[in-house]
Amino acid sequence: MGTRIVKLPDVGEGVAEAEIVEWHVKVGQSVLEDQILAAVMTDKATVEIPSPVAGKVLALGGEVGTTLAVGGELVRLEVAGEGNAEVAAAPRQTAPSSEQAPAERMTTPPPAPKAPAPTPVSAATPVARGSLGPPRPAGEKPLASPAVRRRAREAGVDLRQVRGGGPAGRISHDDLDAFLRTGPSAESAGGGRVARTEVETVKVIGLRRRIAQKMAESKRRAAHFSYVEEVDVTALEELRAKLNAEDQDRPRLTLMPFLMQALVRAVADFPEMNALYDDEAETIDRHAGVHIGIATQTPSGLMVPVVRHCEARGLWDCAAEVRRLAEAARNGHASRAELTGSTITITSLGPLGGIVTTPVLNWPEVAIIGVNRQVVRPVWQGAEFVPRTMMNLSSSFDHRVIDGYDAARFVQRIKGLLEAPATIFIEA
Numbered sequence: 001m002g003t004r005i006v007k008l009p010d011v012g013e014g015v016a017e018a019e020i021v022e023w024h025v026k027v028g029q030s031v032l033e034d035q036i037l038a039a040v041m042t043d044k045a046t047v048e049i050p051s052p053v054a055g056k057v058l059a060l061g062g063e064v065g066t067t068l069a070v071g072g073e074l075v076r077l078e079v080a081g082e083g084n085a086e087v088a089a090a091p092r093q094t095a096p097s098s099e100q101a102p103a104e105r106m107t108t109p110p111p112a113p114k115a116p117a118p119t120p121v122s123a124a125t126p127v128a129r130g131s132l133g134p135p136r137p138a139g140e141k142p143l144a145s146p147a148v149r150r151r152a153r154e155a156g157v158d159l160r161q162v163r164g165g166g167p168a169g170r171i172s173h174d175d176l177d178a179f180l181r182t183g184p185s186a187e188s189a190g191g192g193r194v195a196r197t198e199v200e201t202v203k204v205i206g207l208r209r210r211i212a213q214k215m216a217e218s219k220r221r222a223a224h225f226s227y228v229e230e231v232d233v234t235a236l237e238e239l240r241a242k243l244n245a246e247d248q249d250r251p252r253l254t255l256m257p258f259l260m261q262a263l264v265r266a267v268a269d270f271p272e273m274n275a276l277y278d279d280e281a282e283t284i285d286r287h288a289g290v291h292i293g294i295a296t297q298t299p300s301g302l303m304v305p306v307v308r309h310c311e312a313r314g315l316w317d318c319a320a321e322v323r324r325l326a327e328a329a330r331n332g333h334a335s336r337a338e339l340t341g342s343t344i345t346i347t348s349l350g351p352l353g354g355i356v357t358t359p360v361l362n363w364p365e366v367a368i369i370g371v372n373r374q375v376v377r378p379v380w381q382g383a384e385f386v387p388r389t390m391m392n393l394s395s396s397f398d399h400r401v402i403d404g405y406d407a408a409r410f411v412q413r414i415k416g417l418l419e420a421p422a423t424i425f426i427e428a
Contacts, residue, residue, distance in 0.1 A: 002083025004053055006037065006075040008061075008068045015042040017069045020062055021206035024048075025075070029057050037075050040068070041206050045336040055079035065205035144171040151176060163194070207300045218363035221279060223399040226358045229411045233374060234389045236421045250316050255371065256294070257318035259346060261424045262417040263369065264290050264311050267344070270410045273367040274343045277401050284366075284401055293342030293362055294322055296329045303329045304362055306342040315425075346371065357394040366401050369414070370394040 008018060018040035025037050034050045041047075055077035061068055068074065077083075142159040144152070148171055152159050155176075162179045164171040182195045204212060233255070240253050267274040267290055275286045290311045293304040305325035310318060328334040345362040348371035359370040372392040378385035393414065397407045417424050 001078055002081050003058065004055060004077045004079040004083045005073050006049075006052060006077060008040065008070055008072050008074045009049065010070050011040075011042055011045075011047050015070065017067050018042045018047070019067045019206065019209070020064055021046060023060060023064060025057050025060075027057050027060060031055060031057060031077070041210070042336075045339070046206075046332065049074060051075070051077070053077065053079050065203050065209070142171055143168060148173055148176055155180060207303070211301050214363070215360050218361050222277075222361050222363055222366075224358075224361060224396050225399045225404065225407075226394060226396045227404070227407050227411055228356050228392055228394045229408075229415050231391050231393055231415045232379070232388050232419050233391050236418055237374075237389050239421050251319040251323055253315065253319055255374075256322055256346070256348070257315050258418065258421060258424065259369070259371065259414075260292055260307065260310050260313075260318045260322075261315060262414050263292065263344065263346070265417055265424060266410055266413040269413055270406065272402065272406065273397075273410055275366050275401070276343065276364045277366050277398060278364065279400070287343045289343070291341055291343045293345035293365075294325065295345060295347035295362075296326050298330045298332075300332070303334065303339060304342060304345060305329045305334055305338050306340065308341065344368070349373075356392060359394065359396045361396055361398060366398040367407075367410070368396050369411075370396070 011018065019042075020038055021041045022039040023037075024039070025031055025035075031037065031051045031054065033052065033054045036048045037051050039046050039048050056079075057075060058078050059076040061072060061074045061076075140160075142162065143164060143166075144159055149159065151173070152162070157176065157179060159171055162171050162175055163169075165175050166172050182197075236255070236258055240255070240258065244253055271286050272284070274290055275284050277284050288311075289309050291306050291308045292310050293306050296303050296305055305328065307313070307318060307321045307325065313321065325334065325338060328338065342362060342365065344365055345368045347357075347359050347368060349357070351373060353371060353373035355372060357370045357372060359368045361368050370393065372394055374389050374391045376387050376389050379388040379390065393411055395407070395411055397404075
């Protein structure tokens with residue numbers, strides 16, 4: 001038998017390292033050729049690494065969340081034949097040998113769980129023990145040893161207020177310690193409710209780590225400012241409903257493709273908004289092509305698939321592409337190319353959009369348009385109040401390159417197009 005080291009392969013596109021986001025095997029497990037060993041993440045693309053040979057897992061190259069360089073040791077296998085490595089090199093995690101005592105064996109991390117499990121609480125944790133016993137009926141004498149009773153008297157504690165975690169509700173020293181730590185109000189308040197002090201620790205890995213890093217980088221490097229404008233979308237909603245009713249074979253139109261078309265028209269008048277700012281080179285790249293990022297919530301976190309060349313797309317084409325990309329992102333099938341290259345971004349929380357938001361720029365972009373919830377409310381129109389469908393646009397800009405006056409004019413241009421939707425489709 002020999003030892004085979006499976007290294008992190010070059011996944012292409014100049015990637016130098018990747019993060020382990022999920023293990024599909026564990027130490028001691030037998031694997032077949034082409035069986036998936038692990039999933040690793042580069043940027044926002046997740047890649048599954050198969051086993052090149054059959055064998056038995058001897059060691060894993062790190063825990064979930066570990067970043068490995070390309071060529072670094074991912075998995076060590078015991079294989080038939082000579083293998084490709086000397087066993088003398090000690091890996092980070094190894095399978096326990098039969099000579100090791102159980103207490104001395106190294107712990108092997110299990111595959112990444114589907115959902116984080118709460119931190120286990122040991123038997124000596126005060127609140128966990130105190131919560132085991134039921135509330136003591138009125139008039140029932142508490143069960144406790146003389147030593148516990150003596151400690152209670154010295155501390156001025158009425159044992160009838162202390163929950164017992166032992167057999168038949170017997171009060172132990174740990175139960176008394178729990179009561180002394182949390183206090184009588186926490187133990188007895190709410191008719192038997194018990195204060196909980198468990199703490200769940202969730203490791204930030206994978207896409208959530210990438211999101212955290214990108215958001216922090218954007219706030220650190222860009223000088224954000226936000227501008228909010230109210231838009232009357234009554235006419236647009238009437239047009240949208242009419243188009244959906246007339247042709248049900250086409251993709252269903254939401255507000256998004258109308259906003260994308262309005263954004264294309266507005267960018268033509270304000271090209272500085274469709275740009276990327278390189279603050280190190282101190283240059284601004286203004287793009288002729290309008291590549292709109294659509295912020296999309298997925299089970300793994302926020303992703304931004306990109307609808308490319310919106311200036312060359314029609315209304316239904318935009319609707320179909322947004323739908324396709326959103327489904328690919330939510331299913332985890334979006335490619336790296338589909339998740340990069342945006343020049344301006346639209347973000348929306350849909351029905352949960354709230355009244356006002358302050359979107360974080362998709363750095364190095366200089367503008368992001370945020371859509372808030374639509375509401376029907378009375379609006380004064382000269383002689384009377386009439387019901388109108390109103391919506392706020394909450395947008396953010398990089399104040400290093402976009403002045404407030406220009407940002408306001410840009411949003412006002414979008415507002416005018418949405419309030420008179422026919423003008424979106426009038427050729428310049």
